[in-house]
Amino acid sequence: MSPARVEGTLLCHVGRHRLAFAASDVASIAAPDAACVSARGAFRESPSVQRVLVTATGEAVGVDGLEIDAEVLSVLPPSPLVAHASGGSLRGFVLTRGVLWPLVHLDGFERYLRGLGGDGEGA
Amino acid sequence: MAALESESRQSYLVFACGSSWYAVPAEAAAEVVTFPELTRVPGSPPHLLGVFAHRGEVIPVVDMSLLVGGVTAGSRRAVLVRLPRGTLALTASSVAGVSPVQGPLEPLGPTGVHVHLRGPGKSGSRDVAVIDPEGLFDHLSQGA
Numbered sequence: 001m002s003p004a005r006v007e008g009t010l011l012c013h014v015g016r017h018r019l020a021f022a023a024s025d026v027a028s029i030a031a032p033d034a035a036c037v038s039a040r041g042a043f044r045e046s047p048s049v050q051r052v053l054v055t056a057t058g059e060a061v062g063v064d065g066l067e068i069d070a071e072v073l074s075v076l077p078p079s080p081l082v083a084h085a086s087g088g089s090l091r092g093f094v095l096t097r098g099v100l101w102p103l104v105h106l107d108g109f110e111r112y113l114r115g116l117g118g119d120g121e122g123a
Numbered sequence: 124m125a126a127l128e129s130e131s132r133q134s135y136l137v138f139a140c141g142s143s144w145y146a147v148p149a150e151a152a153a154e155v156v157t158f159p160e161l162t163r164v165p166g167s168p169p170h171l172l173g174v175f176a177h178r179g180e181v182i183p184v185v186d187m188s189l190l191v192g193g194v195t196a197g198s199r200r201a202v203l204v205r206l207p208r209g210t211l212a213l214t215a216s217s218v219a220g221v222s223p224v225q226g227p228l229e230p231l232g233p234t235g236v237h238v239h240l241r242g243p244g245k246s247g248s249r250d251v252a253v254i255d256p257e258g259l260f261d262h263l264s265q266g267a
Contacts, residue, residue, distance in 0.1 A: 014165075017165070018163075042166045076179075078181065079183045081209070081211060081263045081264055083264075085266075093176075100174060101162065
């Protein structure tokens with residue numbers, strides 16, 4: 001079976017941490033607003049949002065910063081130990097810039113962050 | 124008694140994490156590595172320090188000291204435990220080597236991770252807890 005691949009990736013910085021989203025998950029990139037949830041909540045850090053990634057159906061997640069990578073990247077499967085992290089929104093990992101980036105589904109990740117309660121909300 | 128004698132003939136890799144000593148069956152201990160910068164997994168518990176890529180595999184790093192309720196060992200070395208369903212890395216502040224472990228090796232507690240730690244065990248003069256790697260893997264896979 002050939003490994004999964006992702007073509008076009010948004011590489012995001014979240015405090016000291018990294019996250020990646022498939023470009024196909026992202027309909028637009030917006031300015032922060034009070035309604036979005038901060039990805040920092042997934043790392044137990046205080047919310048902070050500079051850019052907001054929005055799906056076609058309106059789910060929105062805020063990050064500190066982002067880079068766009070146009071390359072086709074292999075998706076390394078997650079270990080069973082982390083497969084349920086982030087409410088099951090973790091797809092795997094991409095290896096680029098010399099480090100691993102957790103690749104998550106944007107819509108599922110937004111639902112996971114909302115489920116954490118108020119900690120991750122607000123820009 | 125037969126079970127005890129069987130246990131005493133088995134070899135274990137004995138290592139420290141923080142102030143406690145642990146042992147894993149030698150056949151499951153693949154190697155000891157110094158791991159690079161870890162990637163934190165969003166939504167993961169504190170004892171899961173992060174992951175790193177090793178020979179094409181993404182390996183999770185678990186701090187046994189944090190897992191049992193202590194403070195982090197703060198080590199960059201780890202014992203790779205290879206199992207049929209995957210590999211995990213257990214942080215090691217010191218590695219004593221391979222040796223037998225003596226003792227009744229009963230579960231150290233009725234619930235949680237302690238079900239998968241067995242003791243009291245002795246490796247030389249050291250008190251060690253023997254890790255049931257399959258049980259620990261199952262326990263951690265359930266999001267513990």
